Amino acid sequence: MRFLPVKKTRWLWLAGFLLLAWLLIVAADRLWPLPLNEVAPARVVVAEDGTPLWRFADTDGIWRYPVTLNDVSPHYLEALIQYEDRWFWEHPGVNPFSIARAAWQDLSARRVISGGSTLTMQVARLLDPHPRTFGGKFRQLWRALQLEWHLSKQQILTLYLNRAPFGGTLQGIGAASWSYLGKPPSQLSYSDAALLAVLPQAPSRLRPDRWPQRAQAARNKVLDRMLAQGVWSATVVKEAREEPVWLAPRQMPQLAPLFSRRVLAKSQGTKIDTTLDASLQRQLEEIALNQESRLPPRSSLAIVVVDHTSMKVRGWVGSVDITDNSRFGHIDMVSAVRSPGSVLKPFIYGLALDDGLIHPASLLQDVPRRFSDYRPGNFDSGFHGPVSMSDALVRSLNLPAVQVLEAYGPKQFAGRLRNAGLPLILPAGAEPNLSLILGGAGARLENIVAAYSAFARHGKAGQLRLLASDPLRERPLLSPGSAWIIRRILAGEEQPLPDASLPKTVPLAWKTGTSYGYRDAWAIGVNARYVIGIWTGRPDGTPVVGQFGFVSAVPLLNQVNNLLLSRASVIKGGLPEDPRPSTVSAATVCWPGGQTLPDGDSNCRRRLSTWLVDNSQPPTLLLPGQEGVRGIRFPVWVNAKGERVAADCPDAKEKMLQVWPLPLEPWLPAGERRAARLPAPSADCPPLQQQNAAPLVLSGVRNGTVIKRLPGAHRVSLVLQTSGGEGRRWWFVNGESLEETGASTTLSLEQPGDYQLLVMDETGQTVTATFTLQ
Template sequence: MTLSRLIRSRWLWLVGAILILWGLIFVADRLWPLPLKEVNPARVVVDEKGTPLWRFADSDGIWRYPVTIEEVSPRYLAALIQYEDRWFWDHPGVNPFSVLRAAWQDLSSGKVVSGGSTLTMQVARLLDPHPRTFGGKVRQLWRAMQLEWHLSKRDILTLYLNRAPFGGTLQGVGAASWAFLGKSPAQLSYSEAALLAVLPQAPSRLRPDRWPDRAEAARNKVLERMVTQGVWSEQQVKESRQEPVWLAPRQMPQLAPLFSRMMLSKSRDNKIVTTLDASLQRQLEELAMNWKSRLPPRSSLAMIVVDHTNMKVRGWVGSVDINDDSRFSHVDMVSAIRSPGSVLKPFVYGMALDDGLIHPASLLQDVPRRTGDYRPGNFDSGFHGPVSMSEALVRSLNLPAVQVLEAYGPKRFAGMLSNVGLRLILPAGAQPNLSLILGGAGARLADITAAYSAFARQGKAGQLRLQPGDPLIERPLLSPGAAWIIRRILGNETQPLPDGALPQVAPLAWKTGTSYGYRDAWAVGLNARYIIGIWTGRPDGTPVAGQFGFASAVPLLNQVNNMLQSSSTVDEGRLPRDPRPASVSRAVICWPGGQTLPEGSENCRRRLATWLLDGSQPPTLLLPEQEGIRGIRFPVWLDKAGKRVAADCPDAQEKILDVWPLPLEPWLPASERRAARVPASSAVCPPLAQDSPAPLMLSGIREGALIKRLPGETRVSLPLQAIGSDSVRWWFLNGEPLNVKGRAYTLQLDKAGDYQLLVLDETGQVATANFTLQ
């Protein structure tokens, strides 16, 4: 064989061997890939600034706080690389000089003095743990080469930052920084950076909360290395050495557990960034724990705070105490479906304003109603007669709200709310009806709070933003003017003031609600920047006697508001302003007609100052079944003597009288009732007979009576009669219906106190008597 053929043959063998070796490496890489993915990874939920709220460990109980290189202090990166692997950015995963140096030191001293592992090799061991044997070392070198082959240096360093052991269940510099130091790894001092750089070498032996002296000695060794290598100045190191190493026992993040659980199901990220504010969340949870002792047994509470300027959720407390199973505290009551009581009333009044049905001073009727078998009453019992829309909303009266909803339409009302995200949950097959406005459908505190943003966002209701990247989504619910008017009424600013006297920063506006049977107590408030939603009750839905919105939820609402106000005092000059929209004007209207009348008009029986929307002055809203005969516009024809005559009588002059709605007569002074307002008939040319119903009157009790028991008797029997028309009658005592429909009734009383007895007939007439039993 010639020399040239020999050389060619050897080169072919060499190339073949290289190809075979490369093939084996490729096959091995496919057969034993890098274990980069976790089946059940550790995850953490953090607030908007990165403060951890709650951690969810992996299958081995390890928790991490994922970070990128940019999220870690350059001081830590410098200390880590200079101390552990100076040539990290240059070597191919293995530094032969370090390996030879470590081997020589170990052999010459007869013990392990230093290791030759690079950061890449340490990452390899973290990803694929192996025994400290020759075979294990070969396996580590193979994994290191795989890392350098598949990943960049930045990726390898990022893996180390998140996988380095720091003792116990902590992995990664992020988790260690928050657990040991209570701060972000981006904010480390020189001393802290050196400490965290050395801890992974012996995390159990150097734990700073258990062995501060050992940890300090190891930290100082790193600091000296930084001086000798010229990375940090002697002055910086000298000052850092003076910092003592003493840390309180590490704390795991334990904020917003129910919110974090919900976010875990919404995101696949290992680090879930939310819009919460950890500082506010901590205050809210402490407040909830302080309230725990005030709650009845097995009761809980829920709170949500939303910045209505951007719809970011800043605080979320789903239960009073996550560790108290007796209060069903693993149920998130911010997301639970409950009866909202009266908290929906502001929406129906705002919609009716936009629809031109009412204005803030419209005359509404707080009188007994009967629609089929539905007979709503008031929370405080009894009825109050004529009330304005503003007064009805402030006092949360039920009957006026039902009256307005009936005119607006329950299906339309439910559809408007659903369109902005406030879905009312009805029983299967049920249709929206008048009970909606009194809590006859289910709703979530989160959705109600979001919908209330319409009163602060010029009528547009925004959806809650749970993560900073969530888009701001809003939909129109009310006009800016209607939203402004309702907000001012809820803020107890019902009287129209000149712009110079009108506060530009809106005061706290709030509304309460109590569900049927005292099962749920609600309060929703808006201040200049935040919406606050409060719920209290029993998560299992059983009644809690004496629990209602004003007593149970409003005190908590005020405490949260004071907390928010105190934290924003320095920013008071930058609080959002709430100027009066151009569509809102001031006016004076007259009752009972509900419109502006000239000074001295006989039909202006009472004047009220009010806000108007677009200058609209809708007439008084009537109830068809009560005012079907004549309404309140009462036409009469008068002769020269002022007597009432027929329309075709000589010299008859038409005159329009505005009379009060018939059901309100029991609450009017005698001079305002129809019998006194309508002139007497002329005997010469009498008017045609009218189909007026016979007046309804109560016999057996008089207004203002003081009734005393007979000696030795504990009960009083009052024989009563409702005389007048022959129609069906319904009886009410303190607003509660009695089981009787006849003309006569014997009332049995044994409890001293004030009472209101009321009778309603089919024509809408009402007879009432207020009396006291001693």
């Protein structure tokens, strides 16, 4: 039997011991891993330039501003390492010489002179707090060795930069630099670096906003050591010592709270980089607070500003004051679903331009209409008869917009907006209908602003970019030509000009909106660089009488627009230009036909200059039921004398007249009405009047209406008018004839009760309406 030599046996025992020790260390590392990942870490939302906007503390109320080594001034890194741990880059996490020196100093002085902890050991204590006992110290040493094992020196130093205590709820050089000094840690001076390097040693006792003299003495101690070790020159140290330590109370980030809450779920990082402009955000919030006293009780407002060249959100004010519960300040009205009122009208006109239904000078009919139980009216309660598309858009008339939507199709309109990022929210089970264009569906301010960017982005609606990492996404909504034309109309430049006279930089183009019952007031503006969205109203949806877009939202829009155009960055960089697209050309068209006619043509009753897209001149858009003689093209047969005759008369020749649609006659001069335009009938072979008679239409009172008198009023006046029909009118109220024989009359009623109104024309057509007076 052979035995191993004693010397080899000892080596085997040693190897076995080392292997066992290694296995125990690995097992301990697996059983007690480094607590690097927090369950609910502190998070901070920052502006594009790094300014903290809002902080979200961890479960212990601590907030941090995460940084990397490259985010911190080299002066601070020099001061930190030279003062705290000169051999940081060389030791394995524990410096036995420092520990021995600290132990000797403490024993000699019989009090704690220095701790001897390395930066790695300090990080270990921050990650895994422990009691100041022998067992706690051993755990700290173990954690320090773990750190050096798993992480690089740069990673350990980064942990210290983000976990070091700086007083109160502050941790990390980033949070300390912004809170105490109001600037990023990359801009720390020599004096700042020395102060913040020593502050974690006793953060409560050395807080510079509370104990400036203590903080200054500690800072000077660091400066002296930097001079003694030859790290900084005497000149640098002398200038740094001359800076007094006198700081304002610590500032916490308190900008864009509702925006910060919105983006919190969009990112998983501890520092959420956004596209907001911190200085602009601060100014917008000041504008909102200054506006608070002018708002009705329990009312709020919302402002959003987007750079349409990049689609970056630059400002976001979700409520007038987040701390005002009486105004529902915690509700973000930028994201709330509200009735958009008239702010969707530019889109239907732009889409209709692209669809070839209209052009900017198309004749539209602002006349009373009824769609089953839906009878829209204008904001001013009146009607204006014949109007152009551009005029209807500028004046925000309702009936022309309904007419165009009816021709385009509500479902197609809602689908195009949804595809471009502007979904319209309808009640459950409801289908898109004509009320969409007047605010009959819900929409969000953020989506409306994004869609309005299409007017400045050559017809493509961009998606809002809230985070710095968000890519630029856009979807087609309009053609470049129609987008350019609509924007010029909204900017007050609807009349064609030569390119040499046409301003390349478009002034503010804006549109207002007021929802039913004065619940929401809107103003959306597009200037040369920004899209501005304004909303004001009560978040609970209660009506606010007298609140409408032009009065409540436009002044705020102008204030924000002036602020944006006066900013140094805009003045220095200039404003983007918006030249006329090649698809847009100028032309002159005629009413009522809506197309170009040669000079001297009797069918050209009014000439209008306009822009055209692809030189498209669609004929005048008619209402349903206005075909044939009820429309614009009116065929007549005339004899050699020019008299109107029947089609089967001898020598009868057909002549096509362009006449105004019959519903417009109450607003036309007498010489433009159909009776005056038609040739005189021939006595020898008269035309058949009954074939040309248009339907008789009554407006001014609705069948089944209940009319209530104003408080204190004894009489009610009803202004009634008719269109269509032929010849004189006979008016009857409850079977009794009135003296009026014209197309309109005014009823003055005093006695309450039920009334029946009947009107008859010369051809025998009648129309009736029953109503009740209370």
